[in-house]
Amino acid sequence: MLKYFKTSDILSATLKFKFVNECGHDADGVSKDAYAAFWESFFMKNADGEVYCIPVLSQVYGQEEWEAVGRILIKGYKEHKYYPISLAPAFFIAVVHGENSxxxxxxxxxxxxxxxxxxxxxxxxxxxxxxxxxxxxxxxxxxx
Structure with missing residues (x-):
C-alpha cells in the first residue's frame, strides 16, 4: 500500500481494493480488510509496544514512506471509519493536534x-x- 499512497493525489482518488486469488466485490468490507492487513503488518515490523504501539523510526522508511503511512491512516478513517486501535492515543493526539495537546x-x-x-x-x-x-x-x- 505504501507504494500507492506516496502521492497526495491518493487522498482524493476513489479506491477499489481486491485481494489476489479471492473473489469478492469491494463494498466496504474488503477495503476495511485491506487497511486492517496493512496496519497489522505495519505494527509487526515498524512499531513497538505492548497494548498500545507507536511507530519506530528506522532507516528503511524515509519522509516519503512516513507521509504515505499518514495518508493511509487518514484515508482509512475518512472513508471507512477504520482506525488502528493499537496506535497509542497520546501519539495520535500529538500527531494530529500537537504535542502540547x-x-x-x-x-x-x-x-x-x-x-x-x-x-x-x-x-x-x-x-x-x-x-x-x-x-x-x-x-x-x-x-x-
Whole structure:
C-alpha cells in the first residue's frame, strides 16, 4: 500500500481494493480488510509496544514512506471509519493536534500500556511507595 499512497493525489482518488486469488466485490468490507492487513503488518515490523504501539523510526522508511503511512491512516478513517486501535492515543493526539495537546494523564496512561507488565509493576510500586527492584527501575529509566 505504501507504494500507492506516496502521492497526495491518493487522498482524493476513489479506491477499489481486491485481494489476489479471492473473489469478492469491494463494498466496504474488503477495503476495511485491506487497511486492517496493512496496519497489522505495519505494527509487526515498524512499531513497538505492548497494548498500545507507536511507530519506530528506522532507516528503511524515509519522509516519503512516513507521509504515505499518514495518508493511509487518514484515508482509512475518512472513508471507512477504520482506525488502528493499537496506535497509542497520546501519539495520535500529538500527531494530529500537537504535542502540547497531550495531557500528562493521557501520556501516563498511554505509556503504562506501551511498556511491559513487569515494567508497569515497577512504576506502580514506586508510585505506591512499596518495595521494588531498584535494578529494574534503573534499567527502565535508562531505556526511556
Amino acid at each position: 497531550v495531557t500528562p494523564q493521557l501520556l501516563k496512561e498511554s505509556f503504562l500500556l506501551y511498556i511491559s507488565q513487569s515494567e508497569k509493576d515497577v512504576i506502580e510500586a514506586v508510585e505506591r511507595g512499596t518495595q521494588y527492584d531498584q535494578d529494574e527501575l534503573l534499567f527502565l529509566l535508562d531505556r526511556f
